[in-house]
Amino acid sequence: MDKVFEGLKPELLWKHFDEIRKIPRCSKNEGKIREYVINFAKKLGLEYEVDDVGNVIIRKKASAGMESAPGVVLQAHLDMVCEKNSDVDFDFEKDAIRVKREDGWITADGTTLGADNGIGVAAALAVLEDDSIKHGPLEVLLTIDEETGLTGASNLKPGLLKGKYLLNLDSEDEGMFFIGCAGGRDTIFKLKVSRKKGKEKAFEVRVSGLKGGHSGVDIHLQRGNAIRILARVLYEIENVKIALLDGGNKRNAIPREAKAIIFANEENVKKAVEEVLAEVKEELKYSDPGVNIEYSGAEADSYIKESKKIVDFLMSLPHGVLAMSLAMENLVETSTNLAVVKTFDDYVEITESSRSSINSSLNFVCKQLKAMGDLAGAETHQPEGYPGWTPNPDSKILKIMKEVYKKLFNREPEVTAIHAGLETGIIGKSYPEMEMISFGPTIRYPHSPDERVEIESVEKFWKLLVETLKELGKQ
Numbered sequence: 001m002d003k004v005f006e007g008l009k010p011e012l013l014w015k016h017f018d019e020i021r022k023i024p025r026c027s028k029n030e031g032k033i034r035e036y037v038i039n040f041a042k043k044l045g046l047e048y049e050v051d052d053v054g055n056v057i058i059r060k061k062a063s064a065g066m067e068s069a070p071g072v073v074l075q076a077h078l079d080m081v082c083e084k085n086s087d088v089d090f091d092f093e094k095d096a097i098r099v100k101r102e103d104g105w106i107t108a109d110g111t112t113l114g115a116d117n118g119i120g121v122a123a124a125l126a127v128l129e130d131d132s133i134k135h136g137p138l139e140v141l142l143t144i145d146e147e148t149g150l151t152g153a154s155n156l157k158p159g160l161l162k163g164k165y166l167l168n169l170d171s172e173d174e175g176m177f178f179i180g181c182a183g184g185r186d187t188i189f190k191l192k193v194s195r196k197k198g199k200e201k202a203f204e205v206r207v208s209g210l211k212g213g214h215s216g217v218d219i220h221l222q223r224g225n226a227i228r229i230l231a232r233v234l235y236e237i238e239n240v241k242i243a244l245l246d247g248g249n250k251r252n253a254i255p256r257e258a259k260a261i262i263f264a265n266e267e268n269v270k271k272a273v274e275e276v277l278a279e280v281k282e283e284l285k286y287s288d289p290g291v292n293i294e295y296s297g298a299e300a301d302s303y304i305k306e307s308k309k310i311v312d313f314l315m316s317l318p319h320g321v322l323a324m325s326l327a328m329e330n331l332v333e334t335s336t337n338l339a340v341v342k343t344f345d346d347y348v349e350i351t352e353s354s355r356s357s358i359n360s361s362l363n364f365v366c367k368q369l370k371a372m373g374d375l376a377g378a379e380t381h382q383p384e385g386y387p388g389w390t391p392n393p394d395s396k397i398l399k400i401m402k403e404v405y406k407k408l409f410n411r412e413p414e415v416t417a418i419h420a421g422l423e424t425g426i427i428g429k430s431y432p433e434m435e436m437i438s439f440g441p442t443i444r445y446p447h448s449p450d451e452r453v454e455i456e457s458v459e460k461f462w463k464l465l466v467e468t469l470k471e472l473g474k475q
Contacts, residue, residue, distance in 0.1 A: 016122035069136025071163035076120030077146035120169030174457035180417030185385025212256035215337035216420030226258035241303035389425035
């Protein structure tokens with residue numbers, strides 16, 4: 001085991017996380033991590049199966065005397081968000097995540113850590129391996145492609161799982177129990193463009209230094225959106241001619257970096273960069289003080305004739321919190337994320353990712369975005385979204401876990417919902433009678449290179465998981 005993890009408890013969980021962080025597992029490329037968990041199940045002689053889309057289900061018999069207890073499903077996802085700083089030399093298809101221990105936290109070196117949801121996977125495998133843990137009939141469900149499409153959960157067939165309770169190990173605040181989540185839907189705009197040969201000097205304008213973060217969990221923190229900031233700069237440049245736009249990478253991540261290659265007068269570019277930078281430095285001094293905008297000379301052959309329309313459209317698209325919940329304090333109810341912009345030869349593609357815990361509100365936001373696309377003459381595609389998870393504050397699993405938590409830590413846990421898509425919402429459609437709850441250790445800045453997991457919280461998360469399984473085995 002890497003020396004970074006030496007002495008950390010529980011040793012078995014960290015052992016598995018150390019192995020997991022060495023395995024490439026970006027969303028939609030889970031083959032190697034799936035092979036790892038299958039070989040793990042074979043080594044322990046456990047029953048397993050792989051469903052049609054690549055989800056893995058591993059089953060372990062109940063501890064002696066607990067055979068008649070209700071079945072429990074431990075659920076986590078195999079994939080991770082693969083983000084890195086632009087100046088970091090790293091290949092997510094072959095390199096092991098480089099880890100560091102800093103002031104009570106485990107973090108990575110310029111990349112995402114993969115604690116989301118590698119810690120959950122590691123915990124589930126540790127439970128399967130440790131025969132001293134008491135539990136009833138146990139199933140471990142490890143899904144694929146949670147981060148980019150919730151594909152594994154969406155294609156999970158009814159009847160495959162037998163458990164009465166599902167413990168989702170994919171939350172990011174120790175001491176918080178999540179019993180509800182937002183639904184979500186994407187809007188993808190495709191604006192057809194034509195090109196003309198450029199004659200002026202070309203420049204690259206780049207926005208960088210932003211924190212980014214999860215477009216649901218972090219949307220209320222008012223961090224900068226690199227695409228919006230770039231649009232502000234371009235809007236201020238008289239007669240700007242765009243050769244290329246590139247910003248954001250993931251639909252569920254707030255864009256940290258964006259760039260444009262343009263033809264324009266250098267004095268106009270310089271003035272716009274300086275003015276907008278001064279404005280956003282003031283606006284983001286508490287939430288995103290590292291923001292930077294710079295420009296330099298560039299090479300380009302042609303520009304988009306519809307450049308003004310593209311800039312105007314980007315300026316008009318919404319981003320951020322649209323409504324706060326009146327039912328649950330400090331919970332974002334509805335939001336949208338201006339997530340990605342990409343340039344191709346004859347079109348520009350822009351992606352918005354919207355969320356709400358109220359289905360009608362989500363539908364309305366998507367209709368608004370569709371109307372905006374129609375006004376801009378865009379071809380608009382809105383794939384089927386995913387459902388929310390309606391809270392059940394009277395569930396038995398919540399009652400049991402609250403009692404366990406208070407007994408272990410002498411304080412009450414916080415019960416809440418999350419403004420993000422959890423697989424529980426989708427799994428609940430296929431298994432409506434299953435009681436579910438989501439919990440985990442403290443993870444900060446998921447989906448960004450600043451991602452980190454608090455060491456102390458992992459041990460508490462583990463103790464809670466083990467004791468909960470013991471109590472459920474007595475039912």
